[in-house]
Amino acid sequence: MSAPVLTTHAAPVVGDGTTGRSRAASRWRRWRMPLGILGLLCLVGLLAALPEPVTSTASLAPDNALPGGARAAAQILGDQGVDVRYVRRIADVERLAGPDSTVLLVGDALIDTSHTDVLRKTGADLVLVDADWAVSELTGSLGAGSTTGIPQKRTAECDDPDAVAAGTITATGYLQALDGTAVVCFPAPGSATSAGGAYGVTTVDDQRVAVLTDRAPLTNERLADEGNAALVLRMLGRHERLVWYIPSPDDVEAGGSSRPGIADVVPPVVYVVGLQLLLVAAVAALWRGRRLGRVVTEKMPVVVRAGETTRGRGRLYRRSRAYGHAAAALRAGAAARSCARLGLPRSAAPLVVIEALARASGRRSDQVEALLYGPPPTDDNGLAQLARDLDHLESEVHRS
Amino acid sequence: MAVTWRAVALAAAGILAVVLLPATGTVLLWTVLVLVVCVLDALLAASPRQVAVRREVPSSVRLTEAARSTLTLTNVGRRKLRALVRDAWPPSSGADDNRHRIEVPAGDGRRVTTTLRPTRRGDAHADLVTIRTFGPLGLAGRQASLTVPGRLRVLPEFASRKHLPSRLARLRELDGRAAVQVRGPGTEFDSLREYVIGDDVRAIDWRATARRADVVVRTWRPERDRRVLIVLDTSRTSAVRVQDAPRIDASIEAALLLAALATRAGDRVELIVYDRTVRGRVAGQSGPRVMPAFADALALAEPQLIEADWAGIVGQVRQRLSQRALVVLLSALDPAAVEHGLLGVVNQLTERHQVVLASVADPEVDALRSARHDAAAVFDAAAAERVGLERAAVAVRLRQRGVEVLDALPDNLAPKLADTYLALKAAGRL
Numbered sequence: 001m002s003a004p005v006l007t008t009h010a011a012p013v014v015g016d017g018t019t020g021r022s023r024a025a026s027r028w029r030r031w032r033m034p035l036g037i038l039g040l041l042c043l044v045g046l047l048a049a050l051p052e053p054v055t056s057t058a059s060l061a062p063d064n065a066l067p068g069g070a071r072a073a074a075q076i077l078g079d080q081g082v083d084v085r086y087v088r089r090i091a092d093v094e095r096l097a098g099p100d101s102t103v104l105l106v107g108d109a110l111i112d113t114s115h116t117d118v119l120r121k122t123g124a125d126l127v128l129v130d131a132d133w134a135v136s137e138l139t140g141s142l143g144a145g146s147t148t149g150i151p152q153k154r155t156a157e158c159d160d161p162d163a164v165a166a167g168t169i170t171a172t173g174y175l176q177a178l179d180g181t182a183v184v185c186f187p188a189p190g191s192a193t194s195a196g197g198a199y200g201v202t203t204v205d206d207q208r209v210a211v212l213t214d215r216a217p218l219t220n221e222r223l224a225d226e227g228n229a230a231l232v233l234r235m236l237g238r239h240e241r242l243v244w245y246i247p248s249p250d251d252v253e254a255g256g257s258s259r260p261g262i263a264d265v266v267p268p269v270v271y272v273v274g275l276q277l278l279l280v281a282a283v284a285a286l287w288r289g290r291r292l293g294r295v296v297t298e299k300m301p302v303v304v305r306a307g308e309t310t311r312g313r314g315r316l317y318r319r320s321r322a323y324g325h326a327a328a329a330l331r332a333g334a335a336a337r338s339c340a341r342l343g344l345p346r347s348a349a350p351l352v353v354i355e356a357l358a359r360a361s362g363r364r365s366d367q368v369e370a371l372l373y374g375p376p377p378t379d380d381n382g383l384a385q386l387a388r389d390l391d392h393l394e395s396e397v398h399r400s
Numbered sequence: 401m402a403v404t405w406r407a408v409a410l411a412a413a414g415i416l417a418v419v420l421l422p423a424t425g426t427v428l429l430w431t432v433l434v435l436v437v438c439v440l441d442a443l444l445a446a447s448p449r450q451v452a453v454r455r456e457v458p459s460s461v462r463l464t465e466a467a468r469s470t471l472t473l474t475n476v477g478r479r480k481l482r483a484l485v486r487d488a489w490p491p492s493s494g495a496d497d498n499r500h501r502i503e504v505p506a507g508d509g510r511r512v513t514t515t516l517r518p519t520r521r522g523d524a525h526a527d528l529v530t531i532r533t534f535g536p537l538g539l540a541g542r543q544a545s546l547t548v549p550g551r552l553r554v555l556p557e558f559a560s561r562k563h564l565p566s567r568l569a570r571l572r573e574l575d576g577r578a579a580v581q582v583r584g585p586g587t588e589f590d591s592l593r594e595y596v597i598g599d600d601v602r603a604i605d606w607r608a609t610a611r612r613a614d615v616v617v618r619t620w621r622p623e624r625d626r627r628v629l630i631v632l633d634t635s636r637t638s639a640v641r642v643q644d645a646p647r648i649d650a651s652i653e654a655a656l657l658l659a660a661l662a663t664r665a666g667d668r669v670e671l672i673v674y675d676r677t678v679r680g681r682v683a684g685q686s687g688p689r690v691m692p693a694f695a696d697a698l699a700l701a702e703p704q705l706i707e708a709d710w711a712g713i714v715g716q717v718r719q720r721l722s723q724r725a726l727v728v729l730l731s732a733l734d735p736a737a738v739e740h741g742l743l744g745v746v747n748q749l750t751e752r753h754q755v756v757l758a759s760v761a762d763p764e765v766d767a768l769r770s771a772r773h774d775a776a777a778v779f780d781a782a783a784a785e786r787v788g789l790e791r792a793a794v795a796v797r798l799r800q801r802g803v804e805v806l807d808a809l810p811d812n813l814a815p816k817l818a819d820t821y822l823a824l825k826a827a828g829r830l
Contacts, residue, residue, distance in 0.1 A: 012452035012453055012454040012472070012474065013452070013454070013529075013546050013547065013548045014449070014450070014452045014453070014476060015450070015544070015546065016449060016544050016545060016546045016547065018449070018544075268422060269418070269419060272418050272422045272423060272424060272426065272427060273418050273419065273422075275418075275424065276411075276414050276415050276418045276427050276430065277415070279411050279414065279427065279431050279434070280412045280414075280415070282411075283403060283407050283408045283411040283434065284408045284411075286403050286407075287402075287403050287404060287405055287407060287408050290402040290403070290543070292484065292486045292499065292530050292532055293486050293488050293528050293529075293530030293545050294527070294528060294545065296488050296489065296490050296491065296527040297490075298490040298491055298492055301639075301646065301702075301703075302639050302703070302705065303641055304639065304640050305640075305764070306640045306641060306642045306764060306765070307764035307765060307768060309787075310764075310765055310780065310783050310784050310787050311768070311780055311783070313783035313786065313787070314768070314776070314779040314780035314781075314782065314783035315776075315779070315780075316783075317779045317783060318775070318776055318779040325786075326778070326782035327782070329782040329783070329785040329786040329789065330778075330781065330782050330785055332785070332789055333769070333785035333786075333788060333789060336789065336792070346792075346796070380778075383775065383778050383779075383782075384772065384774075384775060384778050387772055387778050387781060388772065391772070
């Protein structure tokens with residue numbers, strides 16, 4: 001073999017044939033498709049989000065346009081110059097409400113005395129809708145009655161100016177005046193106000209408290225019925241500002257004595273350090289992620305072991321329980337090797353082979369005949385036994 | 401653009417700033433700082449496209465030996481080049497340590513060397529040369545991959561050359577045996593010399609004896625200028641793995657040893673690599689040019705997963721050879737393949753030439769045959785027994801047609817084929 005010759009390519013290679021412009025172009029070609037798809041996805045997402053106005057589905061929420069919402073009332077109030085503030089937290093009520101504002105409370109299932117204390121302290125006019133417990137908590141002169149039953153048409157039957165202006169409303173509920181300072185209106189049809197009505201007004205320490213036992217008059221669905229609108233607007237529009245308070249389940253207690261969570265224990269610096277660590281991780285990913293040139297591939301050779309076909313044949317014999325075939329092969333192999341050892345031709349007749357083997361091994365010829373030409377075995381043990389016997393015979397022949 | 405661990409360290413240093421001034425703004429500011437510094441550093445780095453790269457690589461190397469791929473990098477830009485260079489080769493080329501860190505002032509050059517230890521025969525083509533340059537701060541850099549062509553032909557190992565000296569000695573013995581050799585067919589007259597006791601009296605040349613006072617005998621030497629045609633079969637049977645290497649590797653070793661031996665013996669050796677078409681050929685070479693040509697042609701011989709076209713092989717042989725020659729078929733003694741291919745056409749070869757079929761035997765079949773440890777093993781043994789019988793039967797049929805059949809383990813094939821050649825030569829059957 002010749003000594004290796006060094007080959008040098010005459011012209012040195014400078015650059016990879018690209019310019020900044022061509023690289024930018026190829027990058028753009030490579031990325032425009034993914035970028036386009038991403039942009040399309042963003043656009044579709046935005047379009048899907050757009051027709052959905054900012055509304056909620058909370059009952060009597062001022063931004064709820066469903067039949068059970070109260071957007072109609074809130075919008076009318078807004079048009080009339082009332083500053084409607086929708087809040088879900090008592091802290092916001094405390095911040096926004098003052099003596100010259102109205103606070104509307106819808107439902108009292110999620111509040112406790114700390115909330116009612118705050119409501120009392122604001123000094124604002126209170127309007128309590130569907131809040132029996134809060135009524136008894138905030139006023140001593142009105143007693144909560146049941147609010148069951150479907151809304152029915154009721155007339156004022158009292159001399160409260162708001163109720164009189166409304167005339168009739170559709171509502172249910174039986175609110176009772178416990179003393180003379182409270183006025184109760186809209187009793188059930190055919191009964192007196194002393195039996196309880198849907199609307200009541202009282203004044204507690206210069207704080208006017210109006211109570212509506214039923215949510216129905218406020219809803220979008222029923223606002224236009226009878227005099228509902230008149231009552232609601234007069235009730236809520238007494239001041240420039242209306243704080244629309246619907247208690248939220250996740251509102252912390254007004255006292256601020258909530259159970260300390262993990263968020264209170266962790267110092268705020270940890271979050272910022274976490275952000276910084278994110279940056280470090282991003283840079284580290286860039287550092288490790290950029291390969292120094294492409295991965296070089298290579299065709300791999302086929303790997304087929306030579307013994308595979310033989311093993312496959314063995315498995316075929318076994319699966320088809322071909323004891324006859326297997327035994328014939330073992331016998332023929334042993335006979336061929338023994339014959340070669342004894343100098344017999346491959347084409348020797350069986351009788352000659354038997355005689356020669358019997359002589360060489362010192363066995364009886366009928367034994368040798370049974371071993372070499374006997375009936376084939378019928379099970380695994382028989383075949384294994386035959387193989388062992390043939391091995392013995394062969395070793396005896398080879399020893400001779 | 402690429403960043404280094406220093407950029408990560410710079411980003412990590414921001415943690416200190418954040419602890420001192422814990423605000424989201426600090427993180428944002430630090431991010432912008434890292435970004436700006438990295439981009440500036442990358443912009444200040446020398447361009448990887450302003451480097452002239454020249455490659456030097458040996459044209460060929462023998463398998464298991466090491467070769468060196470040398471890259472000469474010249475900085476043709478105006479900035480100082482700090483770079484990491486990767487000289488990429490396919491995995492089987494064994495370029496393990498192929499990353500080099502260099503610093504080259506403007507206008508200067510550097511040489512980096514990658515050591516290749518190929519593990520596969522054939523042509524290895526160099527992949528891209530990747531240059532990543534770093535800025536003055538070493539924070540970030542730029543990267544480009546250049547196509548710098550290079551080809552390394554990995555020649556067969558020729559491990560069987562260790563058998564060559566002993567076979568050459570045997571060849572010289574053949575020469576020397578002339579005096580006592582029977583004057584048989586196929587031996588050539590060499591010279592006359594004085595009779596010594598022990599010489600065959602039938603070798604006495606009476607005319608020459610009459611002319612001179614002494615008794616003179618004729619001496620003989622083996623025939624020279626015989627033709628040997630080696631046919632390497634690269635069809636599917638050559639792809640089979642015996643022990644750890646495909647069959648074709650053992651065949652190539654045998655072909656190389658035979659070519660070396662026959663060339664020294666003064667015969668003309670030719671090679672055809674064939675399956676359904678000619679994959680390689682060596683013809684018309686003589687003397688010292690034979691072995692390089694063989695190594696070159698055999699380096700590229702790869703097994704193809706197709707059936708051999710034996711009629712085509714016979715056609716090639718008839719086209720190449722007009723007179724009697726030794727035709728060595730390096731194939732497999734695979735009963736099915738031989739019965740459907742070679743047996744049908746071998747008569748056309750044997751009627752004019754001496755044919756030798758050299759096949760690689762599989763030691764695994766022998767191991768299977770003697771296994772007895774469970775029922776499955778006995779069935780495998782029976783299958784191995786059957787395969788052995790079929791091989792023997794097919795070998796007998798080939799011998800009946802005048803073919804010398806050689807079935808040897810991979811390591812033994814080359815010396816056995818050499819011995820067969822010597823035996824044929826001694827018997828004057830070439």
